[in-house]
Amino acid sequence: MTNANFGAYNIEDLRQKAKQRVPKGVFDYVDGGAEDGIALKNNRDAYKQLKIKNRVLVDVSKRSIETTIFGKKAAMPYGISPTGTAGLMSFGGEAGVAVAATKMRVPCTIALNAQTAMEEIWDVAGDGNLWFQVYMWPDNDLSMMQINRIKSVGFETLIITVDGPVGSNREYNKKNGFSMPLKYSPTLFAQLLARPGWLIRVLGQHYVKRGAPTMVNYPEELISRITDPMLKHMHTKTDNLTWDHVMRIRDNWPGNLLIKGLHSAEDALIAKEKGLDGVVLSNHGGRYVDCAPAPLQLLPETRTAVGNDFTVIIDSGARRGSDLVKAMALGADLVMSGRPTLWGAAVAGAEGSFRALEIFYDEMDRVMAQLGLNSVADIGPEIFWNPPDWVPQRQQITRAAAE
Numbered sequence: 001m002t003n004a005n006f007g008a009y010n011i012e013d014l015r016q017k018a019k020q021r022v023p024k025g026v027f028d029y030v031d032g033g034a035e036d037g038i039a040l041k042n043n044r045d046a047y048k049q050l051k052i053k054n055r056v057l058v059d060v061s062k063r064s065i066e067t068t069i070f071g072k073k074a075a076m077p078y079g080i081s082p083t084g085t086a087g088l089m090s091f092g093g094e095a096g097v098a099v100a101a102t103k104m105r106v107p108c109t110i111a112l113n114a115q116t117a118m119e120e121i122w123d124v125a126g127d128g129n130l131w132f133q134v135y136m137w138p139d140n141d142l143s144m145m146q147i148n149r150i151k152s153v154g155f156e157t158l159i160i161t162v163d164g165p166v167g168s169n170r171e172y173n174k175k176n177g178f179s180m181p182l183k184y185s186p187t188l189f190a191q192l193l194a195r196p197g198w199l200i201r202v203l204g205q206h207y208v209k210r211g212a213p214t215m216v217n218y219p220e221e222l223i224s225r226i227t228d229p230m231l232k233h234m235h236t237k238t239d240n241l242t243w244d245h246v247m248r249i250r251d252n253w254p255g256n257l258l259i260k261g262l263h264s265a266e267d268a269l270i271a272k273e274k275g276l277d278g279v280v281l282s283n284h285g286g287r288y289v290d291c292a293p294a295p296l297q298l299l300p301e302t303r304t305a306v307g308n309d310f311t312v313i314i315d316s317g318a319r320r321g322s323d324l325v326k327a328m329a330l331g332a333d334l335v336m337s338g339r340p341t342l343w344g345a346a347v348a349g350a351e352g353s354f355r356a357l358e359i360f361y362d363e364m365d366r367v368m369a370q371l372g373l374n375s376v377a378d379i380g381p382e383i384f385w386n387p388p389d390w391v392p393q394r395q396q397i398t399r400a401a402a403e
């Protein structure tokens with residue numbers, strides 16, 4: 001893998017370049033939020049409204065942004081969220097994203113909905129820090145079959161996504177003709193033909209080498225192509241799932257177990273009491289509840305509720321290295337995002353995903369030096385200037401506190 005920058009100097013550059021390379025319906029599917037895009041915008045605004053101040057004349061020449069998560073070192077407090085669509089950004093994109101994460105030494109979560117088999121991804125990146133994400137089904141046998149497969153491949157950290165009792169409302173997908181199951185409508189055809197390079201590079205290669213894109217990580221009973229009609233039976237109906245279903249998985253998963261997609265300190269506390277190993281505060285990148293708070297805004301009250309001995313990860317909205325610093329200052333153990341490495345994959349496969357990670361790394365390292373911080377442990381809420389009321393207010397500044 002080369003260290004090319006592809007003319008992208010920040011995550012937004014990767015997004016703009018991805019837009020030029022993938023069909024409109026596919027780009028919008030990745031880019032958009034639910035309904036009016038309120039949560040999507042607020043996820044960014046929450047980060048942007050926090051101002052951080054420097055401390056000068058600190059020797060930062062030996063600084064490090066390395067951290068530890070579930071006993072494993074990571075190059076920075078960043079990980080990749082599960083997304084089922086890396087394979088639509090580049091051929092075999094899920095494996096590419098995982099390889100990029102291994103090269104950078106950060107955790108990468110493989111989505112159940114990936115179109116590359118988990119075993120194949122493990123073969124190329126299993127020496128890194130790969131996590132797996134599942135959705136639950138009411139049928140306990142199917143869920144256990146799934147859990148056993150993930151365990152036998154070697155994954156040690158499992159995330160259960162719980163924010164989708166019903167599907168979300170994304171109207172632009174319907175307008176673009178890009179809803180599941182995929183139907184090759186005239187609108188979609190026109191969009192595909194407008195990106196002939198993508199047709200050959202991604203979809204064409206997929207059909208030639210593997211046939212139609214397929215949910216290959218599902219148990220055999222549920223495997224379907226993305227063009228197949230939805231399986232309308234009890235296995236895929238998820239609006240009756242409860243904590244009991246999570247506990248059945250807890251009883252059968254010896255590794256680290258987290259739930260993802262919660263928006264409340266109350267649910268984080270229940271997760272801790274039920275014996276989970278952590279939570280991922282997430283509004284799914286603004287793709288489900290459109291008026292959800294930004295996970296960043298939920299961090300202080302969640303950390304206060306669960307204490308310091310429980311892992312709290314957030315995703316949704318991080319685009320700059322300074323965002324990672326802000327989230328750590330508010331009590332996160334790790335920050336994740338999904339879209340940046342997808343955009344990178346669209347630009348240049350594994351190398352493009354690596355470029356996204358490199359941007360986060362370089363930016364975080366730079367801002368740490370600028371703030372006068374030497375390690376992740378040094379980051380605290382005192383970096384904020386005049387913070388909004390959802391950030392713990394600082395004590396009066398005294399000479400003693402300044403030391």
Ligand SMILES: Cc1cc2nc3c(=O)[nH]c(=O)nc-3n(C[C@H](O)[C@H](O)[C@H](O)COP(=O)(O)O)c2cc1C
Pocket residue numbers: 029030031081082083084085111112113133161260282283284285286315316317318336337338339340
């Ligand atoms: C295109 C796309 C597909 C996604 N697929 C999944 C999925 O299969 N499972 C899941 O738990 N989350 C999924 N997510 C949500 C991400 O895991 C993550 O919560 C979200 O990307 C965070 O927002 P950000 O990338 O804007 O920071 C998906 C997100 C996107 C953008």
